Amino acid sequence: MTLTESTTGTQQGTVVDGPALWSAQAQMPSILGRQLVIERGEGSYIFTAEGRRLFDGTAGLWHANVGHSHPELAQAAYDQMLKLETYHVFQRYANDRAIELGERLAAISPIERAKAILNSGGSDAIDVACKLARRHWQREGRGSKQIILSREHSYHGLHAYGTSIAGLDFNREGMGTDSLVPETARVSFDDIAQVEATILSIGAESIAAIVSEPIQGTGGVNPPAPGYLEGLQRLAREHDILLIVDEVITGFGRTGEWFASQRYGLEPDMVTFAKGVTSGYAPLGGVLVAPRLWEPFYVDDAATPIFRHGATYAGHATAAAVAIANLDVIERDGLVPRVRELEQVLRRELDALQQRSEAVVDVRVAGFLGGISLDERLDNARVSDRAVELGFITRPLRGNTLQLSPPFIVSDQEVVDYVAAIEQAITEEAAK
Template sequence: MATTKPTGDALWNPQAQMPTARAKRLVLTGGEGAWLTSSTGRRLLDATASLWHANIGHGRARLADVAYHQMRKLETYHTFGRFANEPALHLADRLAEIGPVPDAKVMLTSGGSDSVDLACKLARRHWQLEGRPEKTMILSRVGAYHGLHAYGTSVAGLQYNRDGYGTSSLVPETARVATNDIAAVRRSVAEIGPENIAAIIAEPVIGTGGVIGPAEGYLEGLQELCRSHDILFIADEVITGFGRTGKMFASHRWDIQPDMVTMAKGITSGYAPLGGVLVSPRISERFFEGADAPIFRHGLTYSGHATACAVALANLDVIDEEGLVEQAGRLETVLAKAVEPLRDHELVEEVRSGAGFMAGVHLHEGINGDAIAEACTDAGVLVRVIHDNTLQICPPFVTTEDEVELIADTITQALDAYQH
């Protein structure tokens, strides 16, 4: 059968101004390690780990082989009711073992937005079963990003992701609290009334909102606030989970024990769509004990997808065998040193680093961040602009020190060459 080159006219890109996206479309056709290849044959250094997730790098034949063999054996089967598959069972046990929630149960999803949706629903369901139906509010931080399902849109701390749907919150009873000021959060909780609050959800390091690390004592303060007021604490580790902060989970690094942890991205390093939620015994026990145990009426077609779970297990093996969590911790220091000189650049408002193997270069208002990112791409380094005119840096864990330096040097050269 004859094949033709796709026009791409039918593709509607997510989060895109489509006339611009179509006019400047960049088609990627291959990848190996920290590098990508475009349809024109150019090699591009992936400075963003795709969308924060390509932790073990691109082109791992080992993961492709695992997927192939699992598909030949059993591609998947649903896990509703009493059904399960071996990869899902093994993965759940492993996640419970390595996660920051003691004796956790694990619900598997298809990705980060699914995981946030599940956690927020489960938080509200928990309080209904506790006989405290007034506890429905979900609080989140200004600048936070928690995906774009209905709940993620509703708890977003980025106003432009909340606007345009005919209501202030797609799911009612949500509110934003201060990004890094724990005293201000305490005041907000007092004003709303802790008796009305089901949960507080927080990224340990805000990602899309500008790569913002936690102020000293902030996460610990959130945890203490939640415990003292009987509020569930949800750590959104979709970006930070599986090594990005030099620990398997950021909750380990900042010594917190949330009631739930959402995860995705690094669980498979993007080789298959998968996510999950670690759930503490405080919440899970009632669903596991007794003949009259309630049912949590939530599930996805691909919850516990056998092939995705097999890929996740192989990904975790690679991370362990190659010491990539420790490698990310070492590269955090390398990256912080590499971007340090950018703090003094006349076009730069702020450089944020030191809270994991990632950084944000916040450009002054009026500087065309998209033009800077495009100049970097033209020079062979893929970066992108996130919230508040910030250049995102979040490379794969397999990136070399020289490649980290190349990222910083390329951004510097793009800034130097920029003309208003």
């Protein structure tokens, strides 16, 4: 990679130039010259342009559930593109694969009689869900219910609504306002009594919905505190607030059930999804919607309102075909029950790691998701970099945490080797 330096365009120092691609979520000068350019993947491994083989311990960004370069998913995309790359689903038009995927999703949904709104990813899904929540209450004649509540440390993408409701304040820094969408507020991520106090302080007559990840991902891999999700559902029902469960990370098997809502006994009004629906092979996300929300828009009457949602690639035929193939692989290969087995292996290895290492202050496991919180004297980014040098990818997250979320296809031994490599990286960093 070629870097050039320039003194133009800034009063603060030398500009370090590089590739035209502006990387996401990066402090650019700190990554230029040391970027890992990924050229190909195979199963649970990726390969850099320099030929290095790395164990993908984060499944990309939580999505490569069936592993990389799966021939059946590639074939599904190829076959569909030769037949019809896509056609939009606006008004009276639809395409057969979008309809088929909608039926498939409804069959495994944690919401009975769900309708599926399809779009291009998780951030899209959050925008649609939050808008539908407000549209619902407007249609009900209760237009004061506009505020969307979300949890501290939560992450819901980076569209305008996701940026506004995120519990990670740094994602709003420099935007000129505390919230791009003003009608938002944060609640405690683990104390249900504080959530109730916030609801009473704001007033339920002003609150449209509560959005929650069942297991917080980017916020530090935080499983729910005992009774928290049940309490959140109870408060939503008692105060007539919609419950939106963000399953962008946890959906499609990551917790040992099709959806974490099923694992935790939740009955949401909406579920947002993405990532695992295609295992990342095509950009697709959406919202599963309960009857109380969709039925008023389906009444056979000239006065029935329209919910103005939709994007060019909503219901993209090739993306839908890939999703269907992905669900076929997950079902046929028994990957959802396999996740339950892998959860036990990961839990055993992380518990043992914590017992051996004073540098590990906490470990958390829920499904095939793990988080390792390090002593504040260690830098989780440096530990992550060292793990890459050892051939294993982990990711530094909030709370000095390391993320572990490999593909569902890994062996028990690969999980053992992965944790061992992270332990070596932690031990070396602690010795400095």
